[in-house]
Amino acid sequence: MNRGRGERVCGEREVVVGARAPATVRASMTRTHLSRLLAVAAALVTVGCGEEPRVQDLRTEIAQATDSALAAAKEARGNLAGYVADGRKLAEELGARADRPARAISPNATVLRVIDGDTIEASVRAAQPTPRTLTARVRILGIDTPEVHGRTECAGQAASQALRALLPAGTPIRLEADEGHEPADRYGRQLAYLATENGADIGAAQLRAGLATTLFVGERLDRAALYTAIADEARVQRRGPVHQDCQGDFHRPLTGE
Helix, strand or coil: CCCCCCEEEECCEEEECCCCCCHHHHHHCCHHHHHHHHHHHHHHHCCCCCCHHHHHHHHHHHHHHHHHHHHHHHHHHHHHHHHHHHHHHHHHHHHHHHHCCCCCCCCCEEEEEEEECCEEEEEEEECCCCCEEEEEEEEECCEECCCCCCCCECCHHHHHHHHHHHCCCCCEEEEECCCCCCCECCCCCEEEEEEECCCCEHHHHHHHCCCCEECCCCCCCCCHHHHHHHHHHHHHCCCCHHHHCCCCCCCCECCCC
16 A cells, blocks of 8 residues: 555554645645644654554644644735735826826926936026026936936937927926925936926826836935836836836947937
8 A cells, every 4th residue: 555755554544644735725834834733743653553542632733733824824815915905006096196187287497408318408487586587407306217428328319309209499397396305416407397288297208108217316205106106017018118128227338229
């Protein structure tokens, strides 16, 4: 008679000392549950023939340990389902926010030229300390695109050309600062979200097209969750040159672009 691992014979009686739980149960057992079952099985191996009360006690312990493992696995599956549901709910909320019809806004600047995929030069109407118009370089807050000055990185030209198509010279725009972030960077560029006159978010558009990645330096941005969701969707769907041609890493020189 073929006997599986963990079986021994006492006279004419076979004693199963291994916890033969189904594969789905074994896969769900935590290290603690498995250790308990192995300890009970080891004790059962040492039980001599004729010690039926002790054998029955150990079998009861094995049954209890298996039930405990099943309960833990069921709870873990329930928790995972909850996490997935929460994630889907957040994604739906962010998606709805991203696809919501743009609201009309009051422009406070005019595009003079596009410098690269995340930076423009604009004529900005400042209200403080006295009303005046000034020329400023503006870096789009929360995104990063490939370089085209000094060296051309992967997808650099594509990102710059896309921004020129979105913001041709003379386009009225609105600069929106983030209260939790510094208003300018170390290069003197103004840091702001950019929106067109109909309210379209330019940073989100570059991320959605797979022409940019997110960039959050130190501070927590108001649009961090929204931008991250949009960027993750573009990455998963391999949308745009950043995720297709550059495999998500555009910080490398590209001479043939």
